[in-house]
Amino acid sequence: MSYREVRIVMPSHDAEALSDALMEHGALSSAIEDAHAGTAEEQAIFGEPGEETGLWQHSLVLTLFAQDADVEAILQAACKDVGIAVPPYEAGDVPEQDWVRLTQAQFDPIRISGRLWIVPSWHTAPDSDAVNLKLDPGLAFGTGSHPTTRLCLQWLDRHLQAGQTVLDYGCGSGILAIAALKFGAASADGIDIDPQAIMAAQANASDNQVSARFALPDELDIDQGYDVVLANILANPLRMLGAMLARYTRSGGSIVLSGILEEQADEIMAIYAEWFDMDVPVSDEGWVCLSGRKR
Numbered sequence: 001m002s003y004r005e006v007r008i009v010m011p012s013h014d015a016e017a018l019s020d021a022l023m024e025h026g027a028l029s030s031a032i033e034d035a036h037a038g039t040a041e042e043q044a045i046f047g048e049p050g051e052e053t054g055l056w057q058h059s060l061v062l063t064l065f066a067q068d069a070d071v072e073a074i075l076q077a078a079c080k081d082v083g084i085a086v087p088p089y090e091a092g093d094v095p096e097q098d099w100v101r102l103t104q105a106q107f108d109p110i111r112i113s114g115r116l117w118i119v120p121s122w123h124t125a126p127d128s129d130a131v132n133l134k135l136d137p138g139l140a141f142g143t144g145s146h147p148t149t150r151l152c153l154q155w156l157d158r159h160l161q162a163g164q165t166v167l168d169y170g171c172g173s174g175i176l177a178i179a180a181l182k183f184g185a186a187s188a189d190g191i192d193i194d195p196q197a198i199m200a201a202q203a204n205a206s207d208n209q210v211s212a213r214f215a216l217p218d219e220l221d222i223d224q225g226y227d228v229v230l231a232n233i234l235a236n237p238l239r240m241l242g243a244m245l246a247r248y249t250r251s252g253g254s255i256v257l258s259g260i261l262e263e264q265a266d267e268i269m270a271i272y273a274e275w276f277d278m279d280v281p282v283s284d285e286g287w288v289c290l291s292g293r294k295r
Contacts, residue, residue, distance in 0.1 A: 002096060003028065004065040006075070008089040009035045014082060015059035021078035022063050030063040064094065107136075110144045113157045116179065118144035121207070131182045134207050135175060144175060148258040151282060151289035152176050152232050155256050156183055159291075164227035167191070167248055169241070174201025174214055176230050181210040189222060190214040225250030232258040238268055246275035249294045257290040265290060 010018070012032075019030040035058040065071055071091055079086045109126050110118040116131045125132040135144065144150060153176065160166070162184035168177040171190030174197075180188045190201050190212060201214040213220060229249045231238060238257055249255055255276050260268055262281075265288040269278045276292030283289075 002067050003094045004067055004069060004071055004091055005094045006061075006063045006065065006071060006089050006091045008061040008063070008087055009058060010061060010087045012057060012059040014084055015061050017082045018078060018084070019061050019063070021081040022061075022074065024081070025074045025077050026065070026069060027074065028064045028066060030061065033060045033062060034058075035060040067093075107145075112144055112150055112153045116153060116157055118175070131179075133175065133179055133182065135173065135178075135204055147284035147287040148232050148260075148289070149175060151284050151287065152230055152256055152258050153179055155282075155289060155291060156180055156228075156230075159254065160185060160228060162186075165224070166228045166230065167222060167226040169229060169231040169245060169248070170233040170237075171201050171214060172197050172232070174204045174212060176232065177201070177212045177214070178205055178208050178210055180228070181205075181212060182208070185228075188212045189220060189226075191217055191220060191222065193217060222248055224248075226253060228254045228256065230256040230258075232256075234259045235261065235264040235268060239271060242271050242274065246272075246294065249275075251294055253294050255290075255292050255294065258287065260288045260290060262286055262288050264288075 015032050019032055022030050065074070075086050075089065107120045109120070109123050112118060117125060117127060117133070118135050119125045119132050120136050121134055144153060156176065156179055160180055160183045163186045166177060166180040166185045166188040168174070168188065168190040171177055171192045174190050177188035177190045192198055192201070192214070193216065195216065198214045198216060205212045205214070226248055227250060229245055231241065231245055238260065245255060255272065257268060257272065262283055265281050269281070269290055272278060272290070272292060276294050278290060278292035281288045281290055
């Protein structure tokens with residue numbers, strides 16, 4: 001069985017509405033991408049809480065239909081709903097594939113440092129003597145592939161001492177807390193506002209045979225002072241959470257902040273300098289990891 005794929009390059013202000021309308025008229029799936037992805041005109045879009053984010057100047061609407069679908073009729077109906085003329089488009093056949101295997105093929109083991117690997121469950125660990133974290137892509141952020149996660153993992157590898165206590169604020173998949181325990185932390189707690197992230201983190205900890213506590217913010221007593229507090233989130237919440245994260249860090253303990261773009265680093269460092277002696281930032285692909293020691 002094959003499918004019909006339709007590709008439409010159009011102004012972004014109509015792309016989302018057309019994508020939704022195509023789904024309402026029988027499309028099997030519809031996605032929006034940067035029409036200039038992979039070129040010098042590609043635009044990076046970063047969304048944060050409290051900020052308005054738009055689409056790219058020009059979007060590529062990728063829509064999949066059943067082979068026997070009347071694509072022209074569906075396009076006409078969807079465009080009528082949106083109030084636009086049918087734009088130029090390209091259509092072609094897409095063969096049926098084993099989507100599970102195709103997805104898995106995109107995720108190979110990731111070497112984070114000299115002794116740390118992230119290994120999907122369908123792969124054999126490349127280095128059996130390394131610290132291998134078993135982790136599959138899922139609903140929660142954090143597989144080790146993004147620079148912000150890599151930076152935090154590399155910080156743990158370099159600086160975490162055996163027996164320390166760790167708090168991962170905004171834990172996502174739980175990867176940082178799990179890595180901390182693999183590196184010898186005495187305990188690791190994870191907090192997230194997303195119940196799905198908590199479920200994913202608990203499952204990942206079980207898969208890695210470590211015991212970590214993961215919970216929503218109001219479900220875990222975190223008044224104690226931790227030796228290490230990690231927050232791999234985004235700049236806007238980090239701006240607001242400084243006093244709270246400082247309270248969770250014991251005197252002499254370490255703070256590790258990520259999810260920060262290079263141009264945001266000075267501002268975030270200035271905020272946290274109220275409580276911490278901040279280190280030199282570490283960068284990776286335009287993202288920054290900040291760390292410091294509480295006075």
